[in-house]
Amino acid sequence: MTLTEFFTAIVKISGLLFVVTSMLAMGLSLTLPMIIQPLKNARLVVLALLANFVLVPALAYLILLVIPLEQSLQIGLIVLATAAGAPFLPKLVQGAKGNIAFGVGLMVLLMIVTIIYLPLVLPLLLPGVSVNPWDIAKSLIVLMLVPLAIGLLIKSHSPEPAEHWQLLMSKLSSLFILVLLVVGLGLNISNILDLIGTGGILALLAFIIGSLLIGFVLGGRETGVRSVMGLGTAQRNVSAAIVVTAQNFTSGNTLAFVLVAAIVMLLILLPTAKRLGARAAASTAEPATPQAPSAK
Secondary structure, three states: OOHHHHHHHHHHHHHHHHHHHHHHHHHHHOOHHHHHHHHHOHHHHHHHHHHHHHHHHHHHHHHHHHOOOOHHHHHHHHHHHOOOOOOOHHHHHHHHOOOHHHHHHHHHHHHHHHHHHHHHHHHHHOOOOOOOHHHHHHHHHHHHHHHHHHHHHHHHHOHHHHHHHHHHHHHHHHHHHHHHHHHHHHHHHHHHHHHHOOOHHHHHHHHHHHHHHHHHHHOOOOHHHHHHHHHHHHOOOHHHHHHHHHHHOOOOOHHHHHHHHHHHHHHHHHHHHHHHHHHHHHHHHOOOOOOOOOOO
16 A cells, blocks of 8 residues: 555545544434424525525536636536535534534535435536436435434433533544545645646635625524525535546546545635634623613
8 A cells, every 4th residue: 555545545534534423423412303493494495505506506607607627627616516515514513603403404405405406407517427316325324314313312312421422523523624634635735736727726716705605695694594504505515526526527637626625615614614603702702881880
């Protein structure tokens, strides 16, 4: 095994462990009614679906009209635009101090819709592409829904042990995402540099920031919900995008573009979430205006 292969294995393992531990942590801290309750807001659900499955793909096409990219990079951007429901969303929401229950509910909703939407829409956008929905669904179900369900089950039957395990899983997920980010950045630095001259990085930045703004605008005035919508719209489902590109686009730079996108998204959205969290903490910590003592 070469050094590159070793670090690639580290990235894959840390990515898998991050998803599993973060889903367990979310399940151990929530109940099923807490997740379902925010999704009863029909207006919010419609806006979330509109943002992720209509406006973001439209944004990708607009970017491609403005920034000329070679075909394999165009394909990568379109695949990312049609894949929503990222497993990183709950961690971002936690950092932003947003509505975690809504974050998990939105992630599950977008993930399920992606499994149905992507195989139907992608062949229309990219003629000649065949997508097996089960190949996308099985990895998302095993890595995301099953750990989430296990966490919810433990929480409902053993609340006190669940609190202990939730803290442990949360710490482990933070460790794994740090390893993923550092090692993944090191492995993909050459790909990132290669994309600079192609316009790929510029297109990615415009795509991520534009998607973030779409989510913020449609998220309304409530801070906790707006941060979830913004981060949830900008963080695309890279797991599903990798499955599609690995199956259909083995030649060219499509897969490398998607991998670079995963790193760039984290580099932008993790600090953004932290900044949003600091603002939320500051707003809740503001002391009440002292009243003047009454005259006697």
